[in-house]
Amino acid sequence: MKISLSLMKSAMYALTCISLFILAQSSSSAQTAPNLGTAKAYGAFSGAGAIESTGLTVVVGNIGTHVGAFTGFPPGVYTGEKHVADAATLKAKDDLTTAYNSMNDATNAAIYDTVLGATMGNGQVLTPRTYSRGDLTTVSGNLTFDAQGNPDAVFIIKIGAALNVSKFTKMLLAGGAKATNIYWAVGGAVSVLDSSVFKGTILSDGAIHFYGGSTLEGSALAMAGAVTLAGNTVSGPLGFGPPDSLIVVTPAMRDSLRVGQQNYQITWRGTGVAVKKVFEYSIDSGATWRMIDTLSTIGFSRSWTVPDAPSTKALVRITDANGLRGVSGLFTIAPIPNIKVINPIAGAQIFGGTQNYQITWSGSGIADLKTFEYSLDSGATWTLIGGVSDTARSYSWNVPDTVSNKAMVRITDANNLRGVSKVFSIVSNSVVGSITIVRPSRGEALIGGTQDYFITWTGSGIAPMKTIALSLDSGLTWTTISEIVTDAFIYAWDVPDTNASRALVRITDSKGVTATSGLFRITSSVPLPGSITIFHPLAGEQIMGGYVDYPVVFTAINTTSRKTFEYSLDGGATWVFIATENVDGQIYAWALVPNVTTTQALLRITDSLGVTGTSEMFSIVATAATGSIDRLTLSGFDSGSNIDNNRVLTIDWTYTPEIGTSVNVEYSLDYTATWNHIATVQTVDIQRTTWITPMGGFYNPVFIRVTSSLGMTRASQPFSIGTVTSVASEASALGYSVSNSPNPASSQTVFHVVLPTASNVTLSIIDQRGINVGTVVDNHFNAGTYDIPFTTSMLASGVYTYVLSANGVRVAGRLVTTK
Incomplete structure (x- = not known):
């Protein structure tokens, strides 16, 4: 058959066109991986956000943040270098931004091969190409990446908004696909819920959250927003699974071991661990380490005898031969x-019928609830004395009017911990006598150094020879004041010039008749030296540069109102003046923190007499933005800057651009030590939010803080929530009450207490931080009305709460002190 030349030319032309079409199709499907630059070395990184971890997180590669807190390592571990706010993080931030923009900025986001549905996974298979989705995207079930036999194939997924990964999602590899060739460019937050397996490198313009039990075969890189991890494994730039890791399993976080515990098993897991290992422990959060020993083993456990070194900050460290x-x-x-019973001592002789004999004890780990018993037959049988629920180490016992040379006392706490005294005697008091101490009276306040203070008493059947003793610790220990021979009922005593809030006087005659006064207070005549202690900024705290009205928290005792505030950026080598103002409270608003970067910042307060307090060293991190938060307004207070419980507080603010895309609103109830989230408001929305105050309780001071996504920060002035009087009114219905006068008090006040029934009574003074700064009384009272004097001169000027606790009832009031 003869084929014409023209037909052959037509066929050749068609074949050429088909070949070119196939070649073009093949060329268009070859994806190009983004150039991560120095960011490629990081397993977890944020350009402007915190790096946070809880539990035993493992990150392979470098870890760091350019602007933000770094917490949770340890107990988390990382195999590379840590970088925080240094030149390396600045370069990584810029490289990450360039890489993200090359994939998902306004121009490049429009370049893709296939449009994704709103839900990915559930058996879906992706082949090498560029995928895109413009809004919120969810992944669930199984999602497979199939390289179709090409191990160099690249997968690019562009998401224009947030990406949510459901619990138990599994991303799978097929056809030679590699997690290191999968790239996710996400224009919002990424949330990977529990027990999921995620493949690929995440480049996000928002926060990245991995929840418990999930793993990332890749890296978590956020341009802005926190990277939060919770016991996860992040493979980092080298691929899934740390090539070498050593993780201590036990002791686990918050475990409790006992001193001297035998054969406690230290256990660990990991890969690439050398046979030879060094074991150490620390009792100060890792500041110092003590050797356990060196051991060669291929196992993953070893026994340890726990040292006699009590600590709440203990750690165990294992280091192998390869480091x-x-x-x-x-x-x-x-x-x-x-529990060790101190009194009665072995061989003591106590007269039967003795009133208010002080049983005393010492020990550790003792529950508040305790039961007291006595035995007259060396412990064969026991008789109940009574019970108490407090932290005191003494108890008043009315000794039975009997005789025994085999007497014992036993104390048992709520956990069945028990202490038994040695054998003592209860002897007959043939001539019944009694002593009642009149002065010092219960709750009386004495000035240390007072000469010829008259101790007075009454009674009958008292022998002329008497021993007078003093205790400054509720009867735990006693010091003899004098031994006298007299029938008088008075003794001139030179009061020691000391401070004691739980003093007692005891008088014992030669027949063993004894009496103990009620608890009273001794206040030294020597004025307390002036002091200033700065609590906030905290040691190591990071403060954003440009922070407006940063709350400085301090206490000042015996200082002048006039105080000078300064800061240093070089560890105290030089100081910069902030202001000189009259400040009698505990809070000062630092108008504007300088917008600089330093790790050697200090704050100093000096009064007009030269009393000085200096903070611990903290850091300031400069912000690059040019905007500011100009005003912060809170609405809903009464005239005293107070708002009731369960009320709406309205929060408004204004700003000057550029401050970022959103503003985070928080509150603090603990002098700014911690902050709690209220809301995140986008800067394009109305700059307002509301907060419902706590349902109950009194809080003072309370702060509101607003922080933009670029770090601009402003704090409110302090205010209070709730009222203490509500507690008093509820308790008063039961017949209990407490008040004081004068109020305000300059040097002394008298508390008026009404008790409807006999009670174990504690009356405490609480400052505005919730710290107990004084105990007025802590003893047993019969039903009745009592006036209890209290010296206020040791308290700094301010507002305090006093709380009366009796029989499970709490009554509170307010005390104002002035100088």
């Missing part, structure tokens, strides 16, 4: 609980 290291979570080494 691979694992550190446990913080755990507790608790002392062995014990």
Whole structure:
């Protein structure tokens, strides 16, 4: 058959066109991986956000943040270098931004091969190409990446908004696909819920959250927003699974061990661990380490005798011969609980019928609830004395009017911890006598150094020879004041010039008749030296440059109102003046923190007499934005800057651009030590939010803080929530009450207490931080009305709460002190 030349030319032309079409199709499907630059070395990184971890997180590669807190390592571990706010993080931030923009900025986001549905996974298979989705995207079930036999195939997924990964999602590899060739460019937050397996490198313009039990075969890189991890494994730039890791399993975080515990098993897991290992422990959060020993083993456990070193900040560290290291979570080494009865001592002779004999004890790990018993037959049988629920180490016992040379006392706490005294005697008092101490009276306040203070008493059947003793610790220990021979009922005593809030006087005659006064107070005549202690900024705290009205928290005792505030950026070598103002409270608003970067910042306060307090060293991190938060307004207060419980507080603010895309609103109830989230408001929305105050309780001071996504920060002035008087009114219905006068008090006030029934009574003074700064009384009272004097001169000027606790009832009031 003869084929024409023209037909052959037509066929050749068609074949050429088909070949070119196939070649073009093949060329268009070859994806190009983004150039991550220096960011490629990081397993977890944020350009402007915190790096946070809880539990035993493992990150392979470098870890760091350019602007933000770095917490949770340890107990988390990382195999590379840590970088925080240094030149390396600045370069990584810029490289990450360039890489993200090359994939998902306004121009490049429009370049893709296939449009994704709103839900990915559930058996879906992706082949090498560029995928895109413009809004919120969810992944669930199984999602497979199939390289179709090409191990160099690249997958690019562009998401224009947030990406949510459901629980138990599994991403799978097929056809030679590699997680290191999968890239996710996400224009919002990424949330990977529990027990999921995620493949690929995440480049996000928002926060990245991995929840418990999930793994990332790749890296978590956020341009802005926190990277939060919770016991996850992040393979980092080298691929899934740390090539070498050493993780201490036990002791686990918050475990409690006992001193001297035998054969406790330290356990660990990991890969690439050398046979020879060094074991150490620390009792100060890793500041110092003590050797356990060196051991060669291919196993993953070893026995340890826990040292006699009680601590709430204990750690165990294992280091192998190649320098691979694992550190446990913080755990507790608790002392062995014990009760040791001090009084009655072995061989003591106590007269039957003695009133208010002081049983005393010492020990550790003792529960508040305790039961007291006595035995007259060396412990064969026991008789109940009574019970108490408090932390005191003494108890008043009315000794039975009997005789025994085999007497014992036993104390048992709520955990069945028990202490038994040695054998003592209860002897007959043939001539019944009694002593009642009149002065010092219960709750009386004495000035230390007072000469010829008259101790007075009454009674009958008292022998002329008497011993007078003093205790400054509720009867735990006694010091003899004098031994006298007289029938008088008075003794001139030179009061020691000391401070004691739980003093007692005891008088014992030669027949064993004894009496103990009620608790009273001794206040030294020597004025307390002036002091200033700065609590906030905290040691190591990071403060954003440009922070407006940063709350400085301090206490000042015996200082002048006039105070000068300064800061240093070089560890105290030089100081910069902030302001000189009259400040009598505990809070000062630092108008504007300088917008600089330093790790050697200090704050100093000096009064007009030269009394000085200096903070611990903290850091300031400069912000690059040019905007500011100009005003912060809170609405809903009464005239005293107070708002009731369960009320709406309205929060408004204004700003000057550029401050970022959103503003985070928070509150603090603990002098700014911690902050709690209220809301995140986008800067394009109305700059307002609301907060419902706590349902109950009194809080003072309370702060509101607003922080933009670029770090601009402003704090409110302090205010209070709730009222203490509500507590008093509820309790008063039961017949209990407490008040004081004068109020305000300059040097002394008298508390008026009404008790409807006999009670174990504690009356405490609480400052505005919730710290107990004084105990007025802590003893047993019969039903009645009592006036209890209290010296206020040791308290700084301010507002305090006093709380009366009796029989499970709490009554509170307010005390104002002035100088």
